[in-house]
Amino acid sequence: xxxxxxxxxxxxxxxxxxxxxxxxxxxxxxxxxxxxxxxxxxxxxxxxxxxxxxxxxxxxxxxxxxxxxxxxxxxxxxxxxxxxxxxxxxxxxxxxxxxxxxxxxxxxxxxxxxxxxxxxxxxxxxxxxxxxxxxxxxxxxxxx
Amino acid sequence: xxxxxxxxxxxxxxxxxxxxxxxxxxxxxxxxxxxxxxxxxxxxxxxxxxxxxxxxxxxxxxxxxxxxxxxxxxxxxxxxxxxxxxxxxxxxxxxxxxxxxxxxxxxxxxxxxxxxxxxxxxxxxxxxxxxxxxxxxxxxxxxxxxxxxxxxx
Numbered sequence: 001x002x003x004x005x006x007x008x009x010x011x012x013x014x015x016x017x018x019x020x021x022x023x024x025x026x027x028x029x030x031x032x033x034x035x036x037x038x039x040x041x042x043x044x045x046x047x048x049x050x051x052x053x054x055x056x057x058x059x060x061x062x063x064x065x066x067x068x069x070x071x072x073x074x075x076x077x078x079x080x081x082x083x084x085x086x087x088x089x090x091x092x093x094x095x096x097x098x099x100x101x102x103x104x105x106x107x108x109x110x111x112x113x114x115x116x117x118x119x120x121x122x123x124x125x126x127x128x129x130x131x132x133x134x135x136x137x138x139x140x141x142x143x144x
Numbered sequence: 145x146x147x148x149x150x151x152x153x154x155x156x157x158x159x160x161x162x163x164x165x166x167x168x169x170x171x172x173x174x175x176x177x178x179x180x181x182x183x184x185x186x187x188x189x190x191x192x193x194x195x196x197x198x199x200x201x202x203x204x205x206x207x208x209x210x211x212x213x214x215x216x217x218x219x220x221x222x223x224x225x226x227x228x229x230x231x232x233x234x235x236x237x238x239x240x241x242x243x244x245x246x247x248x249x250x251x252x253x254x255x256x257x258x259x260x261x262x263x264x265x266x267x268x269x270x271x272x273x274x275x276x277x278x279x280x281x282x283x284x285x286x287x288x289x290x291x292x293x294x295x296x297x
Contacts, residue, residue: 001182001183001186002184002185002186003185003186003187003188004178004185004186004187007175007178007185007187007189008187008188008189009169009189010189010192012167012168012169012189013168013169013189013190013191013192013193013196014192014193014195014196015167015168015196016164016165016166016167016168016169016170016193016196017164017168017192017193017194017195017196017197017198017199017200018164018196018197018199018200019160019161019163019164019167019168020161020164020165020168020193020196020197020200021164021196021197021198021199021200021201021204022160022164022200023157023158023159023160023161023164024157024161024197024200024201024204025200025201025203025204025207026153026156026157026160027153027154027157028204028205028208028214028220028222029204029207029208029214029215030150030153030157030214030215030216030218031150031153031154031157031214031216031218032208032213032214032218032219032220032221032222033221034221034222034223035157035161037161037249037250037251037254038239038249038250041250041254041271041272041275042275042278044275045272045275045276045278045279046279053147053151053154054150054151054154055154057151057152057154057155057158058154058155058157058158059158059254060155060158061154061155061156061157061158061159061160061161061162062158062159062161062162062251062254062255062258063162063254063255063257063258064155064158064159064162064258065158065159065160065161065162065163065165065166065255065258066162066166066171066255066256066258066259067258067259068159069163069166070259075166075259076166076167076169076171076172077169077172077174078171078172078173078256078259078261078264079172079173079174080173080174080246080247080248080256080261080263080264081173081174081177081247082173082245082246082247082263084263084266086245086246087245087246087248087263087266087267087270088266088267088269088270089242089245089270090242090243090245090246090248090267090270091242091246091248091253091266091267091268091269091270091271091273091274092242092270092271092273092274092277093238093239093241093242093245093274094239094242094243094246094248094249094250094253094267094270094271094274095242095270095271095272095273095274095275095276095277095278096235096238096274096275096277096278097235097236097237097238097239097240097241097242097274098235098239098249098250098271099235099274099275099278099279100231100232100234100235100238100278101231101232101233101234101235101236101237101238101239102231102232102235103236104239104249104250104251105243105249105250105251106161106249106250106251108236109194110194110197110198110201111201111205113194113198113201114197114198114201114202114204114205115201115202115205115222116202117223117225118225118228119223119225119226119227119228119232122228122232122233122236123232123233123235123236124236126232126233126236126237126240127236127237127239127240127243128240129237129240130236130237130238130239130240130241130243130244131180131240131241131243131244132180132182132244133240133241133244134180134240134241134243134244134245135177135180135181135182135244136181136182136183138244138245139181139183139184140183140184
């Protein structure tokens with residue numbers, strides 16, 4: 001392992017993380033809910049009466065963030081290296097896996113770890129390990 | 145409290161979350177993959193994003209812990225403790241493989257869609273299709289005839 005010091009952005013990472021934490025805080029302190037994005041989005045696949053508008057609002061907020069940012073400043077770098085077929089396969093795995101696993105990086109990784117939930121800590125260890133292993137196989141075994 | 149207030153708070157939370165992802169660099173899949181590439185030129189930034197988010201999040205969850213209602217008067221809807229089962233671990237492993245292939249998870253997918261990224265939109269469409277696959281199998285389980293369906297997990 002070698003640390004890419006030129007790519008490491010500790011200040012913006014900590015500040016951005018704290019802003020994400022503030023969003024989580026806002027949501028639980030006002031609405032009493034976990035800001036778990038896979039669950040919020042996934043709930044729209046089986047809409048229940050009275051349970052739709054808050055989900056759409058949260059999703060709309062996430063979509064609106066780069067739009068508002070773009071009005072005031074240039075968006076930060078966005079680079080997607082994966083091909084379209086790889087992205088579709090990845091998206092399907094994420095869509096299925098997060099629903100069976102009951103959460104993703106936000107619901108388990110941020111909210112669950114913040115609550116010290118053993119289930120969320122186990123889930124976070126599992127998806128992190130799978131992510132590390134997948135990148136290792138893709139970058140160092142298949143196409144080194 | 146009127147439901148429109150909760151809808152507005154929900155939009156605000158999503159919006160702030162999206163800004164945080166952009167500031168943190170986590171809406172950039174290349175940066176996420178640089179964190180997951182332990183054997184390459186490793187960018188530890190994502191770990192600090194988690195640390196910053198958990199520090200603030202933990203304070204918020206500690207604040208609501210002894211409350212039954214939120215500041216707006218809504219009941220607290222936090223998950224009740226459940227055991228760690230196969231379904232949780234297998235689902236999380238499958239999610240992690242997809243995350244490692246693309247460097248995108250659901251939150252950044254929505255930010256990428258808002259940023260007009262065609263690749264982000266393709267990923268998001270596949271996530272929604274994956275959610276549909278999950279609902280299809282869950283529904284089949286719910287309407288399965290005969291004795292109560294066995295849960296494999």
